[in-house]
Amino acid sequence: MPPVLSVCNTDSLGEQIQHAFPEVKVVKTLNTVTASLMVNPGQLANGEHHIFLSGNDPAAKAQVAEWLATWFGWKHVLDLGDITTARGTEMYLPIWLRLWGALGTGIFNVRVIKQ
Numbered sequence: 751m752p753p754v755l756s757v758c759n760t761d762s763l764g765e766q767i768q769h770a771f772p773e774v775k776v777v778k779t780l781n782t783v784t785a786s787l788m789v790n791p792g793q794l795a796n797g798e799h800h801i802f803l804s805g806n807d808p809a810a811k812a813q814v815a816e817w818l819a820t821w822f823g824w825k826h827v828l829d830l831g832d833i834t835t836a837r838g839t840e841m842y843l844p845i846w847l848r849l850w851g852a853l854g855t856g857i858f859n860v861r862v863i864k865q
Contacts, residue, residue: 752847755840764804764836775810778836779803779818779827782846784856791824791859799859800826804835828862 757763764778780788782802791797801824805811811829818824830838850856 752844755843758837758841760837762834762836762840764833764840768806768833775805775807776833777803777805777807777810777814778833778839779814782839782842783859784850787857787859789822791822794857794859795861797823797825799861800828801859802828802830802835802839804830804833804839806833826861 757766762778764776768774768776779801783791787794788801791799791801801818803811803814803818805814815827815829818827849858
């Protein structure tokens with residue numbers, strides 16, 4: 751402990767999956783929150799926080815965003831861009847683990863506020 755990233759900076763697991771299966775429309779999401787928050791975002795701050803997605807196919811991302819809203823109740827889905835943006839969300843893990851340790855719970859998330 752603490753865990754380290756085996757892939758970062760110039761690659762991501764999302765990219766590796768996309769490269770291994772080029773015909774698949776890979777959409778990376780849900781890896782910045784704990785499992786119970788993934789499926790019930792309303793349990794925190796009335797759902798007023800963000801989930802991110804990355805992928806190369808706009809239609810696939812739109813479909814996943816709709817599923818996130820419909821199935822799980824996510825109010826704020828932020829499309830970060832192509833699959834290379836999965837690097838950022840995957841690199842969030844080290845600070846996420848430290849926040850969990852400091853807060854004593856995995857029930858937390860971020861809200862992006864733009865002026």
